[in-house]
Amino acid sequence: MRTLMKGNDAVSEAAIRAGCRFFSGYPITPQSEIVEYMSWRMEEAGGSFVQSESELSGISMIYGAAACGLRTMGSSSGPGFDLIQEGIGYIVSAELPTLIVDVVRYGNGLGEIVPAQSDYWQVVKNGAHGDYHCLVFAPASVQEAVDLVGHAYDKAEEYKNPAILYYDGAIGQMMEPIVLPEMKEHDPDQFSWSIKGRGGEPQKQVTSKCYYEYTTPEAYVENLQTKYAAIEKNEQMWESYLTEDADLIFVAYGIMSRTCKEAINVARKQGIKVGMIRPITLYPYPVKAFETLPETLKGVISVEMSALGQMVEDVRLAVNGRKPVFNYATGKMIPDTEEFISYMKNVLEGKEESV
Amino acid sequence: MAKNLVTPKLISEFNRFCPGCGHGLIGKMIAQVLEERGVEDNAIQVYAVGCSCFISTVVKADSIQAQHGRAPAVASGVRRARPDAVVYTYQGDGDAAAIGLSESLYAAYRNENTTAIFVNNGVFGMTGGQMAPTTLEGQKTATSIYGRNTALTGQPFKLAELIAQMPVAYVERCSLSNAKLIAQTKRAIGKAFDNQLAGKGYSFVEILSPCPTNWHMDPVKAYKRLDEVVAEEYKLGVLRDSKED
Known part of the structure; x- marks a missing residue:
């Protein structure tokens, strides 16, 4: 019920x-x-x-x-x-x-x-x-x-x-x-x-x-x-969403992953190939989710409601230098779809610096 | 007629206390009290940090080591998890009156149906004899090398008097300084457990105990000091008995 x-x-x-x-x-x-x-x-x-x-x-x-x-x-x-x-x-x-x-x-x-x-x-x-x-x-x-x-x-x-x-x-x-x-x-x-x-x-x-x-x-x-x-x-748990052909992969958990998923759906309609890895366990960190990254991948974006970007350290360890990692730390704000898409475009156009 | 002396089953064959320390004697009395009431297999002992933590190697009841000062709170959790067990805390004065004051007072405030054994030797023993809240005025310790200056650090702290303000079952201060007072201490420990077994609520027994090592005196002098100096500041006797309300 x-x-x-x-x-x-x-x-x-x-x-x-x-x-x-x-x-x-x-x-x-x-x-x-x-x-x-x-x-x-x-x-x-x-x-x-x-x-x-x-x-x-x-x-x-x-x-x-x-x-x-x-x-x-x-x-x-x-x-x-x-x-x-x-x-x-x-x-x-x-x-x-x-x-x-x-x-x-x-x-x-x-x-x-x-x-x-x-x-x-x-x-x-x-x-x-x-x-x-x-x-x-x-x-x-x-x-x-x-x-x-x-x-x-x-x-x-x-x-x-x-x-x-x-x-x-x-x-x-x-x-x-x-x-x-x-x-x-x-x-x-x-x-x-x-x-x-x-x-x-x-x-x-x-x-x-x-x-x-x-x-x-x-x-x-x-x-x-x-x-x-x-x-x-x-004990690693995660959800992978549209990652197989992705040019960009977001890594997001909790409430952030839901707004992120919405933005991914809208971006896909605009032709941006973007996906998401959503950790469900944070310890153990789901490094297995990062074992196979698509050839086409141009960057992995850790997005989190913190001022400094804390999870990005574990994302970097999981990616282990194979692809650029970006730190999208939003403080107390949850980005809306437009802000997510704008960030994606900036990464694809080389306007964001990787960590 | 002389009684046969029987070693309590709960007592281990060795202990880690210094010569002349009071903890071993108190441990023996706790074991005797539990066994005389036939509850030794149903007892849960909660202790924390400091010399008092060695109690679990002396009194072999099921035991939980709390964080420094938190034994009364841990025992409050145990009390609810095991309603039929005999639950008691065993703490020194630094543990229960300094870092754990809040947990001590709130366990009494909730009138937890537990027994608290509080050993007051006036110093932090395990860490090398630093000043405790219970240190007497003028007493030299590792952190009051010219003698405790009460103008700066406060007067000797009276936890038993504070607890006696609350509607708990029983509060008594005892001493180990001579055979008669040791016998009275055992009676007080017994009463504190009897209260719990009768569901009367929180009982608190403070025991003035010597620390020859950190008082820098031989055991004979240390026991004498308990009588002549410590008990002058910390008056012995029943501070609260709910029966008398």
Whole structure:
């Protein structure tokens, strides 16, 4: 059955239906709807909701509940998302799954509440110190956000690593018709590592894996390298759109990919051969999408709602010098079709400098 | 008639604490209290960072190491995830009263049905004896080499008194300075767990404990200092008992 839902509400409901039974959060625009929705819905589903005194505390509660094997979720934006990084680092070190939602707002520091994609470096590289990545999923629609929630939980549990659902404030705020998944129950005791009191078994310790599990320097390094190599090999997700014969390929994710696709359709009618690679996972970055580039290709354009262009670094690595790469960083603006086409023409006419 | 001394099953055979440190003694009492109530297999211990983190190598209950200061918040998540478990936090004074003050106060404010064991030795022990909020006026530490200047850094911080302002189940300050007070400390720990088992809400036990290493004195002098100096500033006794409301 199709239903009309706001992005943030739909993601919350999808998490409940994936078996999430613990949520802790703090209000910040443009993610507050998640906190509001969870405040009543979690109780209805038999789980626990805590409006925490800070994001530092909220992610800590999530860490505790995740250590007990529950499916857990947290969410924030901007400066609140910064405070979550401490907890993410510890959840990573203890190899626990959780799902964190970053509903991106624009600007440094307090910044603004308008949609943006400028947390790319923070979510894709790592926001806390140390050697790690979170699994990062970047939906381009409310339906895709809903569909990725259950998948993100499965993968977070498979790799014992936090996942981040990363979308701009636009997808968080807009309403779209969606189909929700069926309700699923999650058994927190299914994992050998779930904390519940030792119950006659030897003591279990949830802490950095370097203390009890990977105790030699070699074992610690090997565990991390093996885990992230497997993620990079197996978990890349993307959509390729009209790339086979393209003279130009845009690389865009989230809300940007939708306006970009519209511009591509219009440009194609004007005879400009243009296509798009849309990463769905940002970590692992879908480098496989770039393995075969058309002979005719004149340039790859990374387009993103950030002031500096953050994803372009990964686009350059994926293209690896085979073709020129252009950095179309739009700040807080989403270009309209005319602006996209004008940029395409500039690239084709040699008026834009590659990076 | 003398009782047989039995080593608690939860206690490990070794510990990493310095000679004369109070942590090992407190760990033993926690293990005894849990076992006397038959809940040792149902206990979840949440600790954080600093010397107190070695508690998990001494008390072998299922354990989670929180970020520095965040044990009360982690325990709040555990409390909800495992409603039937016995959940407690174990923290030092730098951990719970400096970096984790917010999490400490809010766990009490929510009246979490948990037990908080707070070990006050007046210094940051693991990092080498720097000044803590609990350091006494004039006390020399690695970051107050001429003695703590309270005009610049504030008076010794009284976390137990702050928590006792809130409608929690129980707050008591105890000391390890002699056998009688150690026995009282064990009674307080026991009561704090009994409250949780009875669903009465948040209980907080502060324990004045010596740090001979960072106080730069032998253990005998350190235990004496607890009585003669520390307990003068940090008065012992029950600060709150909901039964008396």
